[in-house]
Amino acid sequence: MTNQAAGAARAYLRIATEEAFAPPELISMWRDMIDHGTCDDPGFVSMVGFYTAARTERTRFVFERLQDLGDLRLADMDAAGIDRQIISLTAPGTQILDTADAVTMARLANDQLAEACRAHPDRFSGLTAIAPQDPGSAAAEIERGRRELGFHGVIINAHTHGEYLDDPKFWPIFEAAEALDTPIYLHPSTPSRNMIGPLLEAGLDGAIYGFAVDTGMHVLRIITAGVFDRFPSLRLVVGHLGEALPFWLYRLDYMHAATVRARRYATMKPIQRKPSEYLRENVWITSSGVAWAPAIMFCREVLGPDRVLYAMDYPYQYVPDEVTAHENLPLTVEEKADLFQRNAQRVFCL
């Protein structure tokens, strides 16, 4: 099967759900922070420092495509056979900035993305960028994104200055997302300052391992803090096949129950359901970066076939052969229609 773009030639559309962009103004701000040493977050310095300093074919490829919301992106989509991208602000987004810049930059990113979605309504959908640094403003931006800009969810790029969303000060964000019936995509970034040490010294802080560690923990913090008890209709989308949490369902349930029973931590109180139940009922996962049949099939088995969505991770992992790998999964046409199209339509209300 070739990766032709026209969904009409298939029984389903291919919707890629974790696809990145960045406004030139944000890239420029990041560059300034690196050049002037005004940000001391070790993960930011490592990751963005590398991407802005290294002038390799690879970094040029990524930077050029991150900033494109037109012909270049559409040509890549056509070549890989992607009918629609759900586009979101790339990590670390606004979350490394001070509050005022973050609020400004989130609005700017949303305005640019909304314009591109209006220009290509049959190819692009968008998620709302926010500045979690100002939860009230973030909630208002979620509403603007949903009601005025036509976006289909919210993007949050990991921790914000080392703080995680289980902190109740961030809960106006969850409240707005639930009230507007719009999901939150929790995307990785480099681990926070108090976790990155031994990962960074070994070169393991990035997508090879550190991203999953930080984001997996983040999801567990959200679950164990009772966020889904408070916001039972909230939908969370997590990439990279759920950052391996599906592999841990049994152990999470066993150890969570044991830890709560032992009253060992003030931060781990009883919650209404098992961790695995929140992971099956409030969380959806995408296959970004993991075009590998055994893991995809495992996740479909343990979470349910309606829980796993296709993603490419454009432009970071622009590998058209991985589309073919998804097409070659041992699934019926109907099951592939769920994976590539319908699950995304349901979760993001496309």
Add this chain to the structure above:
Amino acid sequence: MTNQAAGAARAYLRIATEEAFAPPELISMWRDMIDHGTCDDPGFVSMVGFYTAARTERTRFVFERLQDLGDLRLADMDAAGIDRQIISLTAPGTQILDTADAVTMARLANDQLAEACRAHPDRFSGLTAIAPQDPGSAAAEIERGRRELGFHGVIINAHTHGEYLDDPKFWPIFEAAEALDTPIYLHPSTPSRNMIGPLLEAGLDGAIYGFAVDTGMHVLRIITAGVFDRFPSLRLVVGHLGEALPFWLYRLDYMHAATVRARRYATMKPIQRKPSEYLRENVWITSSGVAWAPAIMFCREVLGPDRVLYAMDYPYQYVPDEVTAHENLPLTVEEKADLFQRNAQRVFCL
């Protein structure tokens, strides 16, 4: 099927491969360190502080059994249908002590365990405890354990004062294990000081998640540093179904190649094989703590049926029903003989 102990009633023995003990002298030393505040490792203070302070039924159960190498342990094994335990010093073992105490305590632990193995040669096998703080002495103790005490491998409980085994200063340990054809079991403990922060504040530093994060990273550090290129016959055993690394085989290979190609880190140089190849060829995994068919079957599929061993994690997870869960796996008798008996006999040269 009941969990009767007599292997004769089955076609295979049940050998449990990650079973813990602790000398009373070590427990006492840990208590003193907690009581006098002479150890400031946050993971040790959290975990051992909890176990020594909480006088619950659960902590009494664990402490009593950790220190027993006789009737109590044998009765539990009989009740759960375990024919043989491979016993090792529990985490954090000696690795939280100063060097002199660690060397002394490793020898003491080995002498106690060897005596128990001599008393019950048909029920107990042992692994050699070491003090990685003194790699030369550790290598000598590995030789004593193998040649004089009749042990079948080496136990290392995670990092040592925040240092990991990819540091070449520890490589005499690998050299001795390879030369003596004896495997190293890399067991988790709480993450090191520079990684534990946001895990600890959320109560996620222990077996629920932090153990896997630290140990998974540790294995990756060993692989990416080229340890298996230098010691190609070295065998590593990892619990908890490989700390989720089997789930990541595809992404590890993809991202390792990309990272090496980018020359982003001085610590991540080219190695001879893909990470997944080391994980399939130099690493064996046990099912400690994860008595869950989907994950066990997944690991057998992606690593190979000869790579997955049974373990209980006694006394921490003494759950006889989990033996039944293993018996109920969709495997033939021959395949269960590999899981419960033969793979362990091969890896540990029993």
